[in-house]
Amino acid sequence: MRDTNRLQEMDVFLAVVDEGSFSAAALARRMTPSAVSKMMSRLELRLGVTLMRRTTRSITITDEGTAFARSARGILAALDQAEREVGCGPVAGIVRIATSAAYANHILAPILPALLRQYPDLEIELLIGDGLIDMGGQPVDLGVRAGPLPDSTMRAQSLGVSEVITVRAAGGPHDPIGFAYARRDPIWREAASRLRATDGNTLAALALHGNGTARVGRFLVREELATGRLQLVPDAPVAREEFHVVYLGKAAALPARVSTVVAHLVRKGRVDR
Known part of the structure; x- marks a missing residue:
């Protein structure tokens, strides 16, 4: 010694x-x-x-x-x-975030440019997919997960609760084909759904083009509902799904680059705004 x-x-x-x-x-x-x-x-x-x-x-x-x-x-x-x-020291380096295309497109896309302007030495890498990623075995710093969290060593902070709704194109057929998420959680099941996908953006696009109804998170179609391009299906059940940002380790011990991104997501990246 x-x-x-x-x-x-x-x-x-x-x-x-x-x-x-x-x-x-x-x-x-x-x-x-x-x-x-x-x-x-x-x-x-x-x-x-x-x-x-x-x-x-x-x-x-x-x-x-x-x-x-x-x-x-x-x-x-x-x-x-x-x-x-x-x-x-300063916030610098790469932060890798595993997330769905829906969250990346509708939540992250509008809020990340301001973060990158504030921290010019920060880099963000998005790993897109709806499947669960083994954060302990992959080079991933953060994950955005929807639904109940399994018991694990991961820490989590809430990103709010999204409503799961049924929509169709304005003026669309009243007895259309149903589209649904190919997930086990029953909140995503659409009666008589004949087409299932693992991407919410795809389901919303199918409904938007007048092909049928789709079960989607409200944050995906907020703008289309406001402009009237999509409408709610009357009497369709509405469910609620929690979103979290998850990571390994204690928040107090996270590198500055990671803790800064977590704080930004918790503050600006909620799905229920």
């Missing part, structure tokens, strides 16, 4: 190089000149080289000292980058 604080030695040595004297480096690092001098002597003894030549008036960095300074700057810069990536 090493007792020597090698990172501190590098930091103080670089302060001597940058400030040009022990006294100035001591002031910059809140140390005494004597402590700086002793630390530099121990560093040179441990390395077995002369890093600097001292006179009563000046300090000259040797070739070995110049090479060590260059390496030390790289090491400390890499340490700073590592700390930033795990949340001790």
Whole structure:
């Protein structure tokens, strides 16, 4: 086990190089000149080289000292980058989000540009699909899930509750073909549905083109209902489905890049606005 604080030695040595004297480096690092001098002597003894030549008036960095300074700057810069990536610095890096096409198109698409403008070093990668992803075995930071959450080690924050409604094109047939989500949850079952899909956008598009009725989340068709392009089917049952953003680990320990995206989704990405 090493007792020597090698990172501190590098930091103080670089302060001597940058400030040009022990006294100035001591002031910059809140140390005494004597402590700086002793630390530099121990560093040179441990390395077995002369890093600097001292006179009563000046300090000259040797070739070995110049090479060590260059390496030390790289090491400390890499340490700073590592700390930033795990949340001790600016919001930067890639956040991978597993989500459905419906949520991505109707909720994420309008709210992500503002987030990316606010954090220019942040990158978002969307993994689109309705299937469940093993977040422990895949390079995924966040997932957006609809419906009941299974018992697991995942943490979750609510994104609201979506109404599941039945719609059809305005003026469409009253005895149309039914379209439904191919999911086990009975709230998605459409009476006599002859076509099933795993994508809510596809179901909404089928209904919009006058082909029949579809069970969809209200947030998918909010605009079409407002403009009258789609209408609610009278007396059709209305169900409710919870949405969550899920992740592994405690919120307090998430990297800054991930916790920032979670906070943005909870604040702006609700399905019941």
